[in-house]
Amino acid sequence: MMKMLVKFMILVHGVSVLLLLSGLTVSAVSLNISPNFQQFFREASVSLSCVEDGQTVDGWTVKRTKGEKTEECRVDGSDFGSFNGFSCFISFLSQSDSTGYWCETSSGQKTEQINITVPDGTGGDQVILEIPALPVIIGSDVTLRCKKKDNNRFRAVFFKNGVNIGTGSEGELPLISVQQSDEGVYHCYIDEDKPTPQSRLRVREPPSASVVRLILHLVVFCPFFISTGLMVSICCSRKTGNRAVVSMEMSQRVTGGHGLDKDC
Structure with a gap:
């Protein structure tokens, strides 16, 4: 039984080491x-x-x-x-x-x-939608801007997933307290100009990398230390048991030796 337990703990310890190495990277x-x-x-x-x-x-x-x-x-x-x-x-x-x-x-x-x-086009004919390239965090505010290269402000119509979602008199569409439902593909028109290219707005949960890493390290370190502690405990108990057996054998030999002297 003890041998099976030791083999199991060695296996757990090995897996923990692999998780530890992968988790730290x-x-x-x-x-x-x-x-x-x-x-x-x-x-x-x-x-x-x-x-x-x-x-x-x-x-x-x-x-x-x-x-x-x-x-x-x-x-x-x-x-x-x-x-x-x-x-x-x-x-x-x-x-x-x-x-x-x-x-x-x-x-x-x-x-x-x-x-x-x-986009193609030259000079003032160029029209773009200023939309974040990096994911937007839920709860933050974002303003989408439909712009011409000459930077003048024009009335613009905004679309999300092909559906008209509003008009900005100065080419702007504020998104207040962005939610996951705001994620989608956007484009816009300025007056009668051709539409801008389509771009996807990505929305993400608030960053929690530190919390995730803490949980990851706890998940990895706990089995490692527990298995290490149990293996040390098992080894120590086996050594203690061996010393007890040796002590008993030595005691029996000494007692037996005294008996021979007495008989002699």
Whole structure:
């Protein structure tokens, strides 16, 4: 019975070690974009970086798709943009920069993808919807803006999932205390101009990474320490039992020896 218990505890201990190693490497790296929009005018600029808890991280590279090819932001700018050691900077955006971007490690770990859209059109004819590229936290306020490149304010009509949801006299649509139901695909019109491209507004629960990590560490560490403690306890009890047996054997031998002396 004792041998079976020891084998079971060794198994639990081994699994706990594996969980511990995997749990400590949980990453919250994400792609950050500045300014925080999905749609940009031609010739605008954007900065992309791989961050964790608001700080840039090493070992991650900004990548994007180009047709069926994957491109990487390099120091020499041979694929796209220019990497300065912290961020990937793309200046003079063009329609060819409309694609999905993400962060990736050499081992293949990837972040969630962000889509950037640069509509066609020139000069003041360019129309975009300023909508956050990063997920919006539930309960926060967001303002969607339908804009022309000349930056003048116009009456705009806004649509969500193809349904008219309101008109902004100055091209703005405030979303107060955003909820999960506000998630969807948005676009807008200015006067009789063609519509802007469609972009998805993503909504997320409030950040709780620290709580999740605490729970994860508790879930991982508890079995590890419990199994370790039980194994130590079992080992100690076995050693104590062995010493007791040896002590009894020694006592019997000594008693037996005295008896022989007495007989002699």
